[in-house]
Amino acid sequence: MQQMKQGLIIAFLFSSMLFALPAKALTDMDEKPVTIDGLIGKGKWSVFEIWASDCRMCRASIYETVNFETANPDVDVYGISLDGVTGKTNAERFIDEYGLTFPNLLSTPSEIDTYLYSTAKESFIGTPTFMVFDPQGKLRVVQPGAVSEEALSNFIKQQDAQEKPAP
Secondary structure, three states: OHHHHHHHHHHHHHHHHHHHHHHHEEEEOOOOEEEHHHHOOOOOOEEEEEEOOOOHHHHHHHHHHHHHHHHOOOOEEEEEEOOOHHHHHHHHHHHHHOOOOOOEEEOOHHHHHHHHHHHHOOOOOOOOEEEEEOOOOOEEEEEEOOOOHHHHHHHHHHHHHHHOOOO
16 A cells, blocks of 8 residues: 555656646757757847737737847747647748748647746736747746737837946
């Protein structure tokens, strides 16, 4: 009986660890594991747009992110498709259709929800959602809904201005 209890405890702990792992794990379009933490904090601002190929608002506003990337070559821009590995073909069509040149990753709503809750104590609301990380890798904002190129640029400029000491 004692061995059975210990076995159940070990199985529970192991399954809990497996559940927690995807919180920061994504895959690239070649289905290789990637983590958000591995992409941020390299001395540059990082902007992630979480999207889905069947999201009407994503389709209507993705050009803002494309324009932001073009206007801000000093910012790392990433897309996170919630189509997951099983919907990779749909994600690839979306990427091609809208001419996305920034790297795109594959994830699921539950992985993103787990990540957002563990990182920002916020639940995932829906697509599109933006995450903006400062050059040190600190999550500065999670913004559900469409965001304009101008709003993203202004947010980063404002944050940079607040960080610089007065002359």
